Amino acid sequence: MMKGFSRRDFVRGCAGSGCALAMGASMGGLVLLSPRQARAGETPRPHPARFWKGLDNKRVQCQLCPKQCLVEDRERGFCGVRENRGGEYVTLVWGQPCAVHVDPIEKKPLFHFLPGSRAFSLATAGCNLECKCCQNWDISQSRPEEVDWQWMPPEEVARRAKAEGACVTFTYSEPIVFLEYCIDTAIAAHKLGVRTTMVSGGSGEVEPMKEACKVLDAVKIDLKGFTEDYYRKLCKGKLAPVLKTIETVRQSGVWLELVHLCIPGANDGESEIRDMCRWVKTHLGADVPLHFTRFSPQYQMKNVPPTPFETLIRCRDIAQAEGLHYVYTGNVPGIEGENTYCPRCKKVVVARHGFHVEAVDLKAGHCAFCGQTIPGIWS
Amino acid sequence: MVRAKQALSHGYDADRGALRAMLGAGLAALAGTSDGLSGLRRYFRPGQTVGLKINGLAGRNAATHVELVDELSALLRQMDIGGHQQVVFDRFASDLTASGFALNERGDGYRCTGNDALGYEEEPAVMPSSASRLARVLTERVDAVLNLPVLKQHMLSGMSGALKNQFGCIHNPNKMHLDKCDPYISEVNALPAIRQKQRLIVMDALRPVVDNGPSYQPGMGEVANALLFAVDPVAADVVGLELLEELRRKRGLPSLDKVDLAPTHIATSARMGLGVGERGAIDVVFIEV
Numbered sequence: 001m002m003k004g005f006s007r008r009d010f011v012r013g014c015a016g017s018g019c020a021l022a023m024g025a026s027m028g029g030l031v032l033l034s035p036r037q038a039r040a041g042e043t044p045r046p047h048p049a050r051f052w053k054g055l056d057n058k059r060v061q062c063q064l065c066p067k068q069c070l071v072e073d074r075e076r077g078f079c080g081v082r083e084n085r086g087g088e089y090v091t092l093v094w095g096q097p098c099a100v101h102v103d104p105i106e107k108k109p110l111f112h113f114l115p116g117s118r119a120f121s122l123a124t125a126g127c128n129l130e131c132k133c134c135q136n137w138d139i140s141q142s143r144p145e146e147v148d149w150q151w152m153p154p155e156e157v158a159r160r161a162k163a164e165g166a167c168v169t170f171t172y173s174e175p176i177v178f179l180e181y182c183i184d185t186a187i188a189a190h191k192l193g194v195r196t197t198m199v200s201g202g203s204g205e206v207e208p209m210k211e212a213c214k215v216l217d218a219v220k221i222d223l224k225g226f227t228e229d230y231y232r233k234l235c236k237g238k239l240a241p242v243l244k245t246i247e248t249v250r251q252s253g254v255w256l257e258l259v260h261l262c263i264p265g266a267n268d269g270e271s272e273i274r275d276m277c278r279w280v281k282t283h284l285g286a287d288v289p290l291h292f293t294r295f296s297p298q299y300q301m302k303n304v305p306p307t308p309f310e311t312l313i314r315c316r317d318i319a320q321a322e323g324l325h326y327v328y329t330g331n332v333p334g335i336e337g338e339n340t341y342c343p344r345c346k347k348v349v350v351a352r353h354g355f356h357v358e359a360v361d362l363k364a365g366h367c368a369f370c371g372q373t374i375p376g377i378w379s
Numbered sequence: 380m381v382r383a384k385q386a387l388s389h390g391y392d393a394d395r396g397a398l399r400a401m402l403g404a405g406l407a408a409l410a411g412t413s414d415g416l417s418g419l420r421r422y423f424r425p426g427q428t429v430g431l432k433i434n435g436l437a438g439r440n441a442a443t444h445v446e447l448v449d450e451l452s453a454l455l456r457q458m459d460i461g462g463h464q465q466v467v468f469d470r471f472a473s474d475l476t477a478s479g480f481a482l483n484e485r486g487d488g489y490r491c492t493g494n495d496a497l498g499y500e501e502e503p504a505v506m507p508s509s510a511s512r513l514a515r516v517l518t519e520r521v522d523a524v525l526n527l528p529v530l531k532q533h534m535l536s537g538m539s540g541a542l543k544n545q546f547g548c549i550h551n552p553n554k555m556h557l558d559k560c561d562p563y564i565s566e567v568n569a570l571p572a573i574r575q576k577q578r579l580i581v582m583d584a585l586r587p588v589v590d591n592g593p594s595y596q597p598g599m600g601e602v603a604n605a606l607l608f609a610v611d612p613v614a615a616d617v618v619g620l621e622l623l624e625e626l627r628r629k630r631g632l633p634s635l636d637k638v639d640l641a642p643t644h645i646a647t648s649a650r651m652g653l654g655v656g657e658r659g660a661i662d663v664v665f666i667e668v
Binding site: 057058067070072073074075076077078079080130132137141142143145146236299300 | 436437438495498499503505509510534535550551553554556557591593594596
C-alpha cells in the first residue's frame with residue numbers, strides 16, 4: 001500500500017472515476033459511494049430500533065439475533081450498529097447505506113429468481129458474526145462512523161431500484177443488523193411493484209425473521225458450515241439458530257437458496273457435506289438450491305489456499321447423490337455446475353457463464369423440453 | 380497500592396494535594412527511587428510522546444479522574460515531556476468530554492483526543508481468535524503508553540482493569556465481549572503495539588464501581604481512596620480484583636465467581652506470558668499517605 005494513500009482512498013477514488021464496476025468482482029461486490037455522496041465522519045442518525053426489551057438500570061436486551069446482547073446505557077451490542085441511549089434502543093444505520101450498487105442477481109447468487117435480472121444492492125455497516133474469511137470485512141466489521149455512507153431512506157431506495165429495473169437486495173454485510181431498514185424498504189419497494197431479496201448469514205431470532213419474510217420475495221442464506229465448532233471458532237456464532245432461520249424462511253414460502261463456501265480443511269470434509277445435504281433434504285426438501293462456492297484467501301484467512309475445483313465438484317456430487325435436485329458450483333466460471341438442469345430429463349434449462357445468463361429454456365416455470373416444474377420465481 | 384484517606388474531597392472530585400502525595404509515594408516505591416519524579420523517569424524519557432490511556436466509557440462518575448491525569452501531566456512536564464507530547468486518549472471524543480476532559484489539539488496543556496479523530500489502521504491486526512484495527516493514536520502518534528484504567532466490576536468480563544482498558548485501543552471491542560471477553564482481552568494485550576508501548580499502569584481505584592458495572596449506577600461506587608501502581612498489567616489486575624472483592628464483601632455482595640463472573644481473562648493472560656497471575660508471586664507494597 002502506498003504511503004498516505006489507503007485502500008479505502010483507492011476504493012473511493014475508483015468509485016468516482018467509474019472503476020467501481022471493474023473493482024466489484026475482485027472485491028467481492030463491495031460497493032462504493034461516490035465522493036460527492038459520501039458522508040465520511042458524519043454522525044449517524046439514530047432511528048428507533050425494534051426487537052428489544054428494556055431492563056433495569058437503563059439496560060436493554062437486544063432480541064434481534066441469538067446473541068441477545070445485554071447493552072448498557074451508551075453502549076452497543078456485538079454488531080456495533082445498535083445503541084442504548086438512556087434505556088432506549090436505536091439503530092444507527094437506518095437509511096444510511098455504505099454500499100450501493102447494481103449487480104446481476106446471479107452474483108448473490110440467486111439462480112431460481114428472475115435469471116438475468118438486476119439487483120439494486122445495498123448494505124450498511126455492521127454484522128452480528130465475525131467470519132474469519134469475510135470478504136467485506138471493511139464494512140461488516142466496522143461501526144457506522146467508520147464508513148462512508150449516504151442518506152437513502154426506503155422510498156428513495158425503492159424509487160432508484162425501480163428506475164434501474166431492478167429488485168432490491170439487502171446484501172454485502174449482514175442485513176439482519178439493519179432489519180428495520182430492510183423491512184421498511186421492502187414495504188416501500190412493494191408499493192412500487194419492486195421485489196426484494198436478502199442475502200444473509202441467517203443468524204437471527206425467529207420472530208424478526210418472520211417479520212422480514214412477510215415483505216421479502218427471496219432469501220439466500222449462507223450455511224457456512226455444518227458443525228457448531230465451525231461456527232464458534234470461525235464465525236463467533238452458532239449453527240443451530242442459522243438452521244432455525246433457514247427453516248423459518250422455508251416455511252414462510254419465501255423463495256430460499258443456500259450457499260456453502262467451501263474452505264479447504266475447515267468445512268469441506270465429506271461427512272460434514274453429506275450431513276448438511278441430508279439435513280437440507282430432510283428439513284427443506286430436495287428442491288431448495290444449494291450452491292458450493294469457491295473460497296479465496298481473505299481477511300483473517302489469507303494463509304488458506306483457494307478451494308480446489310475438485311473439492312467443489314466432489315461436494316456437488318455428494319449433494320446430488322443425496323438426492324438434491326439443484327446443486328451448483330460458484331466462483332468458478334465455465335464449469336457445468338453453473339447451469340440449471342431439469343431433474344427429470346437432465347437437459348439444461350438455464351445456461352450460465354459466470355454471472356451471465358446465456359439461455360433460458362423454461363416455459364411458465366416448467367422445463368421447455370419435458371414439462372417438469374422447476375421451482376423458483378421466473379417472472 | 381497507595382491509599383490516602385482524603386483522596387476524594389467530596390463525592391467524585393479528587394483532592395489534588397492528596398493525589399500528588401500518592402503519586403509521589405507510589406512511583407517512588409514502584410521504581411525504587413527516592414521520589415516520584417525520579418520514579419517516572421524510569422518509565423519515560425524526555426522527547427517521547429506519551430499516551431495516557433484513560434477510561435471514559437462510563438462518564439464522569441466512573442471515569443479516570445481528571446485530577447489524576449492533571450497531576451501526572453504536571454510530573455511529565457517536569458521531566459521535559461511537554462503538553463504537546465502528552466496525548467490523553469480514549470475511544471471517542473464524546474467519552475472524553477463526558478468524563479470531564481477538555482478536547483485539545485493545539486492549545487496549552489496536554490493534548491486530548493478521541494480515537495475517532497485520527498482513526499484506525501487500515502489493515503487489521505490478526506489474532507488467534509479475532510482481528511482488530513488499532514487506533515492510530517497508539518500506533519502512529521505516541522511512543523509509550525501510561526495506562527490509566529478504572530477499577531470496575533463488569534457485567535460481561537467480571538472485572539475491568541488494566542488489561543481490559545486496552546479494548547479502548549481497537550476499533551471493534553463490541554466483537555470481543557463473548558465468552559466473558561476471554562481470550563479476547565488477553566490476545567489484544569499480546570499485540571506488539573500494545574504490549575511494547577505500555578510502560579506504566581496507574582489504576583484509578585479511588586472509587587471503584589463494585590457492581591452493575593461497567594457503567595455507573597447510583598450507589599455502586601465504593602470509596603477506596605486507592606491508586607495501584609504497576610508495570611505488569613496482569614499483576615495489577617490480580618491485586619485490583621482482590622480489592623474489588625474486598626469492597627464487594629463490605630457491601631454484602633457475593634464473590635464474582637459465585638455469580639459466574641470470575642474474570643478468567645486474568646489467568647489466561649498469565650498463561651500467555653503477559654504477566655504474573657499468581658497472587659503469591661506478586662510483591663504488593665501497601666502505603667498510606
